[in-house]
Amino acid sequence: MTVLITGANRGIGLALAQHYAARGQTVLGTYRDKIPEAINGVEWAALDVTDTASHAALARQLTGRSIDLLICNAGVYLDRSHTRTQEQWQQTFAVNVTGVYLTIETLRSNIKSARGKIAIISSNMGSDTSAPGGSYMYRSSKAAVLNLGRNMAADFKQHGIAIGIYHPGWVQTDMGGAGADISVQESAKGLIARFEALDLSNTGCFESYDGEKLAY
Ligand SMILES: NC(=O)c1ccc[n+]([C@@H]2O[C@H](COP(=O)([O-])OP(=O)(O)OC[C@H]3O[C@@H](n4cnc5c(N)ncnc54)[C@H](OP(=O)(O)O)[C@@H]3O)[C@@H](O)[C@H]2O)c1
Secondary structure: OEEEEOOOOOHHHHHHHHHHHHOOOEEEEEEOOOOOOOOOOEEEEEOOOOOHHHHHHHHHHOOOOOOOEEEEOOOOOOOOOOOOOHHHHHHHHHHHHHHHHHHHHHHHHHHHHHOOEEEEEOOHHHOOOOOOOOOHHHHHHHHHHHHHHHHHHHHHHHHOOEEEEEEOOOEOOOOOOOOOOEOHHHHHHHHHHHHHHOOOOOOOOEEEOOOOEOOO
8 A cells, every 4th residue: 555645754744654654555755845864664755735846746756656545634833823914824724725635636646546545634623613712724724624625525436535534633743732632653543543444435524533523
């Protein structure tokens, strides 16, 4: 099985890459600037999900390679301060929403040839049902990518491609912070079990890493 993970150079993406590599899967990890050192079993490819030239280069590099599982993991959280600039809004949506769409389009034929599947890492903060306030840019971008994933799931079903949307937990990464609930290992293990359970019968699902079904 070949797995491609965006934003695999650190955080949850890196843990997923390491877990799949340890299971002997072929792992393609994407990075923006710097390949992490001493990671065995991961083939690296450059991708800035906001950059169309970068997408075109990735498409060329992977021509003819089947992808069984695409994990759209790259994301940003820019709501740290109370000032939210237009640039921050644009960057948040460019990475968390448009970046996911462009990645799927870039790799569509690679996934199609494997009758593969797609996992989108959103967040429980993207739920419209639970809307406690705050983090406007992040919450609305994760809601948008949840909506995108569900609509693409409806369209891709006819091609035999399932798409699931996932919450990885509150995870100890640069984004989640040291005080978060769970380790990257626990998150990755749970997510991998969810991805294995994804097929056309539950395409469009919105689930947490631990199997909990989340409200849209
Ligand atoms: N941690 C949590 O508690 C939590 C909770 C819910 C959802 N999530 C979601 O889980 C995913 C992974 O989060 P994380 O905690 O592992 O975050 P992280 O540690 O901050 O890592 C983010 C990853 O995304 C990459 N990235 C950012 N902008 C990019 C771009 N323009 N093009 C390509 N890659 C880009 C980063 O690459 P660089 O190193 O180049 O910046 C990095 O590899 C994100 O989608 C996040 O929203 C996380």
